[in-house]
Amino acid sequence: MPAVDVADEFETIRRLLAPLAHPEWGRGLADDVALIPSRKGHDLVVTKDALVEGVHFLATDPLDTVAQKLLRVNLSDLAAKGAEPFGYLLACHWSERCGWPERKAFVEGLARDQVEFGVALLGGDTVSTPGPASFSITLMGWAAKGRIVGRAGAQPGDLVFVTGTVGEGWLGLRAARELLHLEPARLAALVEHYRRPLPRTAFATAILEHASAALDVSDGLIGDLGHLARASGVGLEMQLESLPLSLAAQAWFDGRADAVQALSQLATGGDDYEIAFTARPGHESALRREAERLHLRLTRIGEVKAGEGVRVRYRGEDVPISRPGWVHS
Amino acid sequence: MPAVDVADEFETIRRLLAPLAHPEWGRGLADDVALIPSRKGHDLVVTKDALVEGVHFLATDPLDTVAQKLLRVNLSDLAAKGAEPFGYLLACHWSERCGWPERKAFVEGLARDQVEFGVALLGGDTVSTPGPASFSITLMGWAAKGRIVGRAGAQPGDLVFVTGTVGEGWLGLRAARELLHLEPARLAALVEHYRRPLPRTAFATAILEHASAALDVSDGLIGDLGHLARASGVGLEMQLESLPLSLAAQAWFDGRADAVQALSQLATGGDDYEIAFTARPGHESALRREAERLHLRLTRIGEVKAGEGVRVRYRGEDVPISRPGWVHS
Known part of the structure; x- marks a missing residue:
């Protein structure tokens, strides 16, 4: 009953x-x-x-x-x-x-x-x-009126940023399923992030003032940057080594043998609910001031180029990404 | 797969x-x-x-x-x-x-x-x-602005109306489950009404102009009239014999031994998606003209009284209703 x-x-x-x-x-x-x-x-x-x-x-x-x-x-x-x-x-x-x-x-x-x-x-x-x-x-x-930030405003020369940290949603799901071996406090932090992500509502005003294009990272950072590039008619280049990691994600990463594979997993894992966005270089210092005021981590992870698609680099080398967007089964 | x-x-x-x-x-x-x-x-x-x-x-x-x-x-x-x-x-x-x-x-x-x-x-x-x-x-x-019709405007002396016909959603579900014995054309009409109810969007303007309170009938006519009465702080009296029936519902009704029980089932069955509403008596003729223009059946089924609750009557006698609103399981 x-x-x-x-x-x-x-x-x-x-x-x-x-x-x-x-x-x-x-x-x-x-x-x-x-x-x-x-x-x-x-x-x-x-x-x-x-x-x-x-x-x-x-x-x-x-x-x-x-x-x-x-x-x-x-x-x-x-x-x-x-x-x-x-x-x-x-x-x-x-x-x-x-x-x-x-x-x-x-x-x-x-x-x-x-x-x-x-x-x-x-x-x-x-x-x-x-x-x-x-x-x-x-x-x-x-x-x-008329002030919304879309996916379609990125231009070559713009910088690419992401708020907070990347990959915790994906790690958190694995932690919740007891598939990870880390200290209990690290595991708890990851599970907490998976269950209760932190939407960046306080940063919305800064996005409105300074971003040329933006979206939230739900399907995986690289896949979502691909959506932004396509909508804007540009290409994006991102540096995998600049991916911002939490302490827990860093602890997981330190135990991986293949750094590129591990970072690729974090950058395609999804469920991050951070904001990925582009902005003209002249806006960077204002963005950083605002992020600092909010105690929000803000990381520059790449640059907008002419062309199409997302080019992923690690220490100067191209990284092939076979699975750009994560889709819920 | x-x-x-x-x-x-x-x-x-x-x-x-x-x-x-x-x-x-x-x-x-x-x-x-x-x-x-x-x-x-x-x-x-x-x-x-x-x-x-x-x-x-x-x-x-x-x-x-x-x-x-x-x-x-x-x-x-x-x-x-x-x-x-x-x-x-x-x-x-x-x-x-x-x-x-x-x-x-x-x-x-x-x-x-x-x-x-x-x-x-x-x-x-x-x-x-x-x-x-x-x-x-x-x-x-x-x-x-400020013109919406709520549930709370009914006053003693208002008349109670319902659009279209009542009970077809309930009969249609029973027809779709092959629980009814009627001519195939009747069964098909009932199933069609269950699957594809007819929202009274064309009558919205008349409701706005003339109704004192209104709601759509989804949980069953008597139960929904109860919601309206409670929100308005009034009582409603309705005549079960005035219930508008479709040809198919009439055919089903004609096969029932207990008229009061059959009408009570139709009036509590739910899934009607008609509009039940109240209006001052002076608005009745305008409402009828508008309904006629739209080829929409409009039936006066009762009256608003001081007091509370819905009093259901059949040929001058009170009818006890044990199950006023139908709830999806």
């Missing part, structure tokens, strides 16, 4: 989700729709990402972190466009493992992140499924 | 979904986000509904009709608020039965309804799931 009675979808909305509702626009989650007044001089920016158990998160992941990951992968999309998030709609497809305590945990995760990232629930749907749990969020934000 | 290779999520977007994209605001589905300019004097109205295979549609339902049902249940929500839809975000959680031909069929269903209802795709996500297929849509529309 499932732990949640079917009639509890209403209770889930009334008791768990309604307290998260946007005080005005969410209409108490009692009216099928959300109502968002137009904001003068602004465009609405909208993104929608879904997570499926067994594909994007593990059956052993606590549901509060699943909720936070769901919100954060969407926040990451908006941050990379330079937009300011304000609210979201949520679809929960609860599986049988999602009884009342699990639903409560899920909502507590959302509540924490609503405070941290300044967003509120606008509406959505909650249903049961006989299959694995899945969830989707439609996240909304504002951008000053 | 699944019929769709994992890398085909990109191909699904590029080859199947991108042609459906809103020419400006969807950004070719190539930039993670949609961008919607504010519209002066208007509020944005947003709704999100999900469908799960085995819960809201059957594994035997063709995927073009699943796509249409998904879009239409969301269109129905907006119509009941008096809002004008323009676009949607889509999350597809494809199961293993969703190979390329099935995905193509799904998209063809969307394409047909985009033309019929004047909406375009804005963005979304497409992922694979080891479980049953599920889909969600976030639908957006415009309403003149």
Whole structure:
């Protein structure tokens, strides 16, 4: 017998989700729709990402972190466009493992992140499924009219940057599956990053001011840079040795025999939720000042060239990449 | 082996979904986000509904009709608020039965309804799931500033109306499961209504002009009228004998021994996607004229009273309703 009675979808909305509702626009989650007044001089920016158990998160992941990951992968999309998030709609497809305590945990995760990232629930749907749990969020934000940062603005001569560190999502998944041998503290840090990535929302303003093109790294750094290059009609050259690694990733890397292969794995692994972007060289110092103010690591990893595709280099040599983008199975 | 290779999520977007994209605001589905300019004097109205295979549609339902049902249940929500839809975000959680031909069929269903209802795709996500297929849509529309019709405006003395016919969604599900014995043409009509309900988008303007409170009938007429009564702080009285039935539903009804029980089943069955609403008596003739112009059946089924709850009557006698709202299992 499932732990949640079917009639509890209403209770889930009334008791768990309604307290998260946007005080005005969410209409108490009692009216099928959300109502968002137009904001003068602004465009609405909208993104929608879904997570499926067994594909994007593990059956052993606590549901509060699943909720936070769901919100954060969407926040990451908006941050990379330079937009300011304000609210979201949520679809929960609860599986049988999602009884009342699990639903409560899920909502507590959302509540924490609503405070941290300044967003509120606008509406959505909650249903049961006989299959694995899945969830989707439609996240909304504002951008000053016509000011959004796309994928298509990179020009030859621009520099290529990435925020934070690369490869931890991929390592974190392997750590969560107990496939890595590292000190417990390192493993815990990697699992934490996999479960609860850090969207770079605070850096969105800097992206808006200084980036020529940007996207968030979800499918793997090299694959995503390929998307940016294609959209911009340019080529990119990146130096594998400049890849920013966390202490935990560095510890893993130090145990690898083949440095190039290890770095390639980190740069194609996906689930990073950092911002990869290009900027004119004249903007570099302003970007670094802003990153420093936010205590955010910012690494220059390459340069935009005429041509097409992503050319990966390691200590002056070309590196062949057979698997540029990671795709969820 | 699944019929769709994992890398085909990109191909699904590029080859199947991108042609459906809103020419400006969807950004070719190539930039993670949609961008919607504010519209002066208007509020944005947003709704999100999900469908799960085995819960809201059957594994035997063709995927073009699943796509249409998904879009239409969301269109129905907006119509009941008096809002004008323009676009949607889509999350597809494809199961293993969703190979390329099935995905193509799904998209063809969307394409047909985009033309019929004047909406375009804005963005979304497409992922694979080891479980049953599920889909969600976030639908957006415009309403003149401050003009939305809520659930809370009904007053004693208002009349209660419903569009179209009631109970066909419930009968249609039973027909699709081969649980009904009726002429083939009747069965086909019921199945068609279950698979492809008719959202009353054309009637949205009349709702906006004349209704005091409104909602779409998805959980069952009596249960949904209960929501409206509670939100408005009033009671409703409805006459079961005035329930509008289709020819197919009438044929089923004629074979029932217990008229009250049969009508109660139709009025609690759910999946109708008609609009139930209240209006001041002075608006009735204008509403009837507008319905006639649209060849839409409009039936007065009751009256708003002081008090609370829904009082169901049949030929002057009270009818006890034990199961006011139908909840998807």
